[in-house]
Amino acid sequence: MGLPRLVCAFLLAACCCCRRATGVPGEEKQPALTPEPVEVEVGSTALLKCGPSHSAGNFTHVDWFLIHKERQIPIFRVRQGQGQSEPGEYEHRLSLQDSGATLALSQVTPHDERMFLCRSKRPRLPDHSIELQVYKAPEEPTIQANAVGIHVDRQELREVATCVGRNGYPIPQVIWYKNGRPLQEEENRVQIQSSQIVESSGLYTLKSVLNAQLVKEDKDAQFYCELSYRLPSGNRMKESKEVTVPVFYAAEKVWVEVEPEGLLKEGDHVKIRCLTDGNPQPHFTINKQNSSTGEMEEEATDENGILFLEPAQKRHSGFYQCQSLDLETMVPLSSDPQELLVNYVSDVRVDPAAPEAQEGDSLTLTCEAESNQALEFEWLRDKTGQRLGKGPVLQLNNLKREAGGRYLxxxxxxxxxxxxxTQLVSVGIFGSPWMASKERKVWVQENAVLNLSCEASGHPQPTISWNVNGSATEWNPDPQTVVSTLNILVTPELLETGAECTASNSLGSNTTIIILKLEKKLPSPESKGVVIVAVIVCILVLAVLGATLYFFYKKGKLPCGRSGKQEITLPPTRKSEFVVEVKSDKLPEEMALLQGSDGDKRAPGDQGEKYIDLRQ
Incomplete structure (x- = not known):
């Protein structure tokens, strides 16, 4: 019996030693916990709850741990409802909320994406694990297109554009688009290379390069990139702007382009240039066919290879041709000759060129012109614009003096x-001079310099003379009309005699009389102002005088009564011996009507006479 007891004692001791060897209380290996995910954006505050949301009561004894590399690092403790941060990286960003059940982590960064553990002893709860998931939207993506360009004849992948999305978390996904359709990687056709950089802040910068083999049809293609990312509120995306890439390809044909389109006429501003279906456009020369030799001769163009016809003329009509040389393939190209037609009207003439006729006669005018198109003719009177008829012939019958002048x-x-x-022709009707007016009045001011004008018409063209001296100038509105202007000083003698102008030709003479009338001078604005000021001053003086008299009257200094004689008492220094008598011109019967306020008539000797005694 002793041996079995010894064996049992030995086994019991061994079991105890094994139990101690496994670890100390509180450090035994915890069973695997399913963490609760908590999502939060960078810069905001994460709320870490110590247990399910339905847990109730005051959390008076709680320990919070950061799980890092399978180690539990204490970061916060709660004792008797009071929280205390442990020294370390979270020392200044943790605070207690909701009766100790929630730990708030402020200013979240990507480095905070970790596992946290809550161990509550009062109340006694199972350990609760939290997985903090951090998100940050990237900045607007920027895109840079290949500015050098891509040649389609080179069978290789070339860089089309680069897309960069900065400061996102976690790494966003990039999708490339061409003309609104997503691009997928395709062997020897499309390749997308993406890389990322971790910034010191823990955020990611994504760089994606699109390589592709482009074709001629991609010359106007729009490329852009899209960044897809997630936030606690859901999935989001941001797009870059659209860019185009220069695509080069050899030309296959060349042609002539003329602006403006449609029918051209002399005087138009015409632009001729060459175009091809290649890119870039090669160097061009523009040739015009010589109408005499039939050979193509080079025209002078500007630095852009454009021929300007400013203005276009009849001689510019002809056949034009473009020639180019593709420097990539060294293949010369020529366009088909294109005809340029500049429509024109020229050499408009009237027959007879200088028509003359007597009053009462008839006259026929014929108009001709040259053009490459069918023509229409119209006749107008030059001064009035009156339409006289259509057709190349104008018939004038029973001519009167007024029919003389210019026709169009x-x-x-x-x-x-x-x-x-258009073509002007002047019709002369033989006759003595015809004055614009026989007599007219002119308002003048004395000693002023005056311009007098006189107009006369006739055939032959008349001359004008004046009966007064002055400086005269003449001009001719048309071959039958003369206008004379006389510069003269207005004197009293000129005001009396007036002026006459006489128009004369080989068939007679005629006169216009100019009567000079003296203008009444109106008051100037300055004088009007002086009068107004004077009136205002007078009104003010009368007002002051009335107020003074009324003041003396109220003070008794100026006694007034109904008696025929009244005295005004003056200071001793103002007394004199003069008596002023004022008599009335009214008749006795008129004066009898004058009564006092009480209705009593005055004595006959007192009617119509008043005396002012200045002696007192």
């Missing part, structure tokens, strides 16, 4: 709007 023939092309030319 307009030759136009109906098919080309705005294309017309």
């Amino acid at each position: 023939c307009m030759a136009s092309v109906p098919n080309v709007p705005g294309l017309n030319r």
Whole structure:
């Protein structure tokens, strides 16, 4: 019996030693816990709850741990409802909320994406594990297109554009688009290379490069990138701006382009340039066919290879051709000759060129012109614009003096709007001078310098003379009319005699009389102002004088009564011996009507006479 007891004692001791060897109380290995995820954005505050949300009561004894590399690092403790941070990286960012059940972590950064453990002893709860998940939206993506360009004839992948998304967490996903459609990697066609950089803040900067083999149809393609990311509120995305990439390809044909389009006419500003279906556009020369030799001759163009016709003329009509040389392939190209037609109207003439006729005669005017199009003719009177008729012939019958003057023939092309030319012709009707007016009045001011004008018409063209001396100038509105202007000083003698102008030609003479009338001078604004000021001053003086008299009257200094004689007492220094008598011119029967306020008539000797005694 002794041996079994010894064996049992030995086994019991061994078991105890094994139990101690496994660890100390509180450090035994914890069973695996399913962590509760808590999502939060960078910069905000994370709320870590010590247990399920339905847990109630005051948490008076709680320990919080950071789980790092399978180690439990204490970061916060609660005793008797009071919280205390442990020294370390979380020492200044932790605070207690909700009766000790919630630990608040402020100013969250990507480095805080860790596991946290809550162990509550009062109340006694199972250990609670929390997985903090941190999110940060990236900045707007920037995109940079290949500015050098891509040649489609080179069978290789070339960099199309680079997309960069900065300061996001976790790493966003990038998707490339061409003309609104997503691009997928395709062998020897499309390749997407993405890389990321971890900033010191823990945020990620994503860089993605799109490589592709482009074709001619991609010359106007729009490329952009999209960043997809997640926030606690859900999935989000941001797009870059759209960019195009220069795509180069050889030209296959060349042609001539003319601006403006449609029918051209003389005077238009015409631009001729060459275009190809290649990119970039090669160097061009513009040739014009010589109408005499039939050979193409080079025209002078500007630095951009454009030929300007400013303005276009009849001689610019002809065949034009473009020639180019593709420096990539060294293949010369030529366009088909293109005809340029500049429509014109020229050499408008009237027959007879200098028509003359007697009063009462008839006259026929014929208009002709040259053009590459069918013409229409119209006749107008030059001064008034009156339309006289259509057609190349104008018939004037039973001519009167008023029919003399200028006529306008307009030759136009109906098919080309705005294309017309005109020709003036002056019709002379023989007769003595005809004055614009026989007599007229002119208002003048004495000693002023005056311009007198006189107009006369006639055929042959008359001359004008004046009966007074002055400086005269003449001008001719048309071949039958003369206008004379006389510069003269207005004197009293000129005001009396007036002026006459006489128009004369080989067939007679005529006179216009100009009567000069003296203008009444109106008061100037300055004088009007002086009068107004004087009136105002007078009104003010009368007002002051009335107020003074009324003041003396109220004070008894100026006694007034109904008696025929009244005395005004003056100071001793103002007394004199003069008596002033004022008599009335009214008749006795009129004066008898004058009564006092009490209705009593005055004595006959007192009617109509008043005496003012100045001696007292």
